[in-house]
Amino acid sequence: xMVMVFMPTMVFAAEGNVAKVGDTEYATLAAAVKEAxxxxxIELLANAEAAGIKxxxxxxxxxxxxxxIKGTTDASYLFSPWGNETTTVFNGGTLEVVRQVPGSMAxxxxxxxxxxxxMEVRVVVPKGTNDYNYGIxxxxxxxxxxxxxxxxxxxxxxxxxxxxxxxxxxxxGLTVMGKYENADVMADPTVCTNDAVLExxxxxxxxxxxxxSGNGSTHGxxxxxNNSDLVSKEATAIYHPQLGEMNISGGSIKGVxxxxxxxxxxxxxxxxxxxxxxxxxxxxxxGNGTTSTGAAVAVxxxxxxxxxxxxxxxxxxxGASAVVANNPQKNTAADIEKIAINLNGGNFYxxxxxxxxxxxxxxG
Numbered sequence: 289x290m291v292m293v294f295m296p297t298m299v300f301a302a303e304g305n306v307a308k309v310g311d312t313e314y315a316t317l318a319a320a321v322k323e324a325x326x327x328x329x330i331e332l333l334a335n336a337e338a339a340g341i342k343x344x345x346x347x348x349x350x351x352x353x354x355x356x357i358k359g360t361t362d363a364s365y366l367f368s369p370w371g372n373e374t375t376t377v378f379n380g381g382t383l384e385v386v387r388q389v390p391g392s393m394a395x396x397x398x399x400x401x402x403x404x405x406x407m408e409v410r411v412v413v414p415k416g417t418n419d420y421n422y423g424i425x426x427x428x429x430x431x432x433x434x435x436x437x438x439x440x441x442x443x444x445x446x447x448x449x450x451x452x453x454x455x456x457x458x459x460x461g462l463t464v465m466g467k468y469e470n471a472d473v474m475a476d477p478t479v480c481t482n483d484a485v486l487e488x489x490x491x492x493x494x495x496x497x498x499x500x501s502g503n504g505s506t507h508g509x510x511x512x513x514n515n516s517d518l519v520s521k522e523a524t525a526i527y528h529p530q531l532g533e534m535n536i537s538g539g540s541i542k543g544v545x546x547x548x549x550x551x552x553x554x555x556x557x558x559x560x561x562x563x564x565x566x567x568x569x570x571x572x573x574x575g576n577g578t579t580s581t582g583a584a585v586a587v588x589x590x591x592x593x594x595x596x597x598x599x600x601x602x603x604x605x606x607g608a609s610a611v612v613a614n615n616p617q618k619n620t621a622a623d624i625e626k627i628a629i630n631l632n633g634g635n636f637y638x639x640x641x642x643x644x645x646x647x648x649x650x651x652g
Contacts, residue, residue: 306336317341317357324348326374332357332381339363347374352381352407359385365393371400372433378404385411388450390419390457397426399433404440412448413456413496420460420497427465428484429506434467435483445493447521458496458522462486466508466532470592473507473531477595480531482510494519499543504529504550504576504590515539524548524578531594536560546584546607551594556585556603556634564607569639573616580616582608584638587629587646591617595626596646603634610636613645 305313307320308331314320317336324330326346332355339360348369350357359366366383369376376397383394394409395402404424414421423445428436440462447459466484473480486500486509493499499518502509509532516539518525525543528534529550537558541547546562547554556562566582573579580586584605587598598611605611613629627646642648 306334307332321348338366340365341367343367343369343371343374343376345371345374347371347376349377349379351379354381356382356384359387359392359394361387363387364389364391365396367394368396368398369400369402370398370433372435374400376400376402378407380406382408382410385421388412388415388421388453390414390416390421393422393425395424397424397436397438398430399428399436401437401439402426403438404443406441407443409443409445410448411445411459413450413453413458415450415453415456417455417457420457422463423459423461423493423495425463425465426484426486428508429465429467436464437485437487438462438464439487439489440491441487441489443491445491445495447495456496460497460501461493461495461499461518462488463498463501463503464509464511465503465506466530468507468531470505470507473594474592477531480508482508482532484509484532486511488513488516488518490514491516493517494521496521497523498527499525501527502530502532504592507531507551509533509552511535513537513539518542520544524580527578528552528554529590544581545578545586546605548578548580548583548586548588549596549598550579550588550590551592551596553597553599555599555601557601559602559604561604562606564609564638566608569607569609569612571612571614571616573618575617580612580614583612584609585611587611587613587627588616589619589623589627589645593619593623593626596628598629599632600630600634601632604637605634606637608638609641610638611640613642613648615643615645
């Protein structure tokens with residue numbers, strides 16, 4: 289009788305090495321990214337540093353193996369994938385932004401697909417009020433890179449406070465920019481195709497500013513949020529000023545205002561819970577930002593005068609106003625006719641009203 293005993297194989301990094309590609313180890317993550325070929329996987333062997341690493345025209349997968357990739361105090365981003373048909377994937381670890389110059393971010397995605405699985409993104413608040421710090425920014429509006437797809441799956445995004453910072457705009461969590469400019473869609477909204485895509489699945493985002501937002505001068509987005517919890521501590525949780533489509537299913541949205549819709553199509557369904565923490569509903573004109581507080585969902589057509597459709601089905605909306613539609617920019621009656629608010633069942637705790645801000649249709 290022969291007894292064979294197989295001992296488990298242990299793999300150790302050579303002293304000081306932080307990453308490997310195949311059997312080759314590297315002392316820095318930047319070196320591993322530079323040497324990796326299209327389609328290869330980078331395995332982290334220890335905590336590592338990333339300072340403005342651009343990933344251009346190749347697909348890479350990062351397996352963090354529970355480790356942390358931390359930025360530096362002088363790099364505006366940790367990673368920036370650029371590509372059209374490329375895919376970048378981050379699995380199982382933490383990305384941390386420590387730079388406090390406003391405008392810093394974890395990942396800047398320019399074209400292509402970028403996926404985050406089981407990740408935590410930690411972003412320190414910026415010092416100053418000329419810009420936010422950002423978690424993930426997706427750009428589908430750069431010459432040569434006119435489509436982008438970001439997926440944030442089973443992940444968390446957390447704002448890191450600094451009590452020594454007197455003034456800050458804080459964190460804006462996930463933002464997406466489409467390829468169409470105002471002149472394009474104002475002349476003909478039908479030209480807009482939603483090629484800038486953001487998916488959030490089974491995730492948590494907490495920020496001082498927007499948890500999720502688009503941009504009122506870059507259009508053509510598609511945002512899908514499924515079974516996720518988004519929180520803004522001091523602002524509107526979701527800001528949707530662009531022409532595009534947003535679908536929210538399940539989960540919860542909580543902010544001073546839950547969602548402000550200034551353009552595009554927004555569909556709320558499957559018992560999503562939206563809560564406004566503002567004590568009262570107030571609205572003020574603004575050509576470059578939000579207008580409303582205290583509403584679970586606020587509809588306020590932008591200066592772009594683009595169409596709006598809000599469709600609510602089996603959702604729970606709570607606030608000083610559950611749904612309110614206003615016309616803060618004093619747009620014409622013909623412009624306001626482009627707005628339709630359709631409430632097709634759900635629970636509404638708070639005022640439901642339109643103040644010449646769009647047609648309100650209630651059924652069920």
